[in-house]
Every structure is written in C-alpha cells, then in structure tokens.
Amino acid sequence: MIRLAKENLAKFYNIEFIKMDISEIELEEKVDVVFSNATLH
Amino acid sequence: MFERFWQILKRSGQLLIQCEGHTDLAKTLSIVNKVIESNEFNNYFCNSESEDIWPQRWYFAKKEGTEKILQEISFRNIQVFLEDREAKFHTQDEYFLFIKTIVLIPYLKYFSNDTLKDKFARSVVEEIDTNAKDLQWKIDFGRLNINAIK
Numbered sequence: 135m136i137r138l139a140k141e142n143l144a145k146f147y148n149i150e151f152i153k154m155d156i157s158e159i160e161l162e163e164k165v166d167v168v169f170s171n172a173t174l175h
Numbered sequence: 176m177f178e179r180f181w182q183i184l185k186r187s188g189q190l191l192i193q194c195e196g197h198t199d200l201a202k203t204l205s206i207v208n209k210v211i212e213s214n215e216f217n218n219y220f221c222n223s224e225s226e227d228i229w230p231q232r233w234y235f236a237k238k239e240g241t242e243k244i245l246q247e248i249s250f251r252n253i254q255v256f257l258e259d260r261e262a263k264f265h266t267q268d269e270y271f272l273f274i275k276t277i278v279l280i281p282y283l284k285y286f287s288n289d290t291l292k293d294k295f296a297r298s299v300v301e302e303i304d305t306n307a308k309d310l311q312w313k314i315d316f317g318r319l320n321i322n323a324i325k
Binding site: 156157158159160161164165166167168169170171172173174175 | 176179180182183184185188189190191192193194195199234235236
C-alpha cells in the first residue's frame, strides 16, 4: 500500500511516508492537522 | 491514541478523523452471525467441547464515549457525529469480492483452505439473496466523524 502511494504521489516533493504503529506515533516536528479516514475502528 | 495525536499536534492544530462508528455493519454482521450459527459452519467457530471460540471482536465507538475521551485530553471545539454511509455495488459478484476481501477477513481465518473460505463467503451472499433483500448489494457502513482543535 505504501509502495503504491509513493508511486502515485511521486511528483509531490513535500510528502513523506513513515511507517509506524499509530498508537505509538512520534514525530520530530509537530503538525497542523491529524487526518485519518477509515483507518481507526 | 488520541493522547498521541494531542502530542504531535501544534497548538490550535486540528484533529480530522472519519472512522467506523457505533452503527457500522449492523445489518451485515447480523447476517454473518446467522451463517456462523448455521449447522453447516458452526463447528468451525467452536472448539472440541462445542464452546464458542469466535470472539465478537468488532468494536465501534459511540459519539458520547468519543467526546468524553477528547474532553478529558483537553481538545476543544469538539464535534463528533455518526453518519450512515451506505456503499452500493453494481452486481452480486462485486459485492462478494468486497465482503470476502474486506468484511469477512477475521472470519475466514477459521477455515483451513480456500474452498471453505469461498463457501462461507458464498453462504453469506446467498443468505442475503434469500432473506435480506434490503442488503442487495450494499454494505451498511456507519461512519463516526471526529473534528476537534488542540
């Protein structure tokens, strides 16, 4: 899924993919928005 | 998990989430459970002492419980609401493919081979075809929308 997403969004320079456990998520920088669709349930 | 989201958000950052909600799959899972309880498949979901080994593992959050969690973390401008989002399929075959590869995944692991897995999934479709025509061919998704500000 991540490989395909990388391929589909390859032309965008400002997208980074990080694979991690969502319940243990940690980022170096804080973000403006946390967006999720059909991932949590 | 929501505390993690709080930690990674900037001040005034926004939480924008859509996930499965309390009403999700209610009709669909009632049909699946009916097929599980049939003589043909019940033994696959029981151990040698006829005890049920199928954990009812679906948990779909309610509006009130979600709001409480967000309030306790100190999110503000909290908006949480349930929304029926039915997904329709053009044909029975499309529907079959979807439930077999998405909805029925946790159930199919109880079968030892692809033939049985296929048979179980077909039986769910046949049960709908015979006794639940209001579900032809759609999935009764219920979404929980979550919007809040740090």
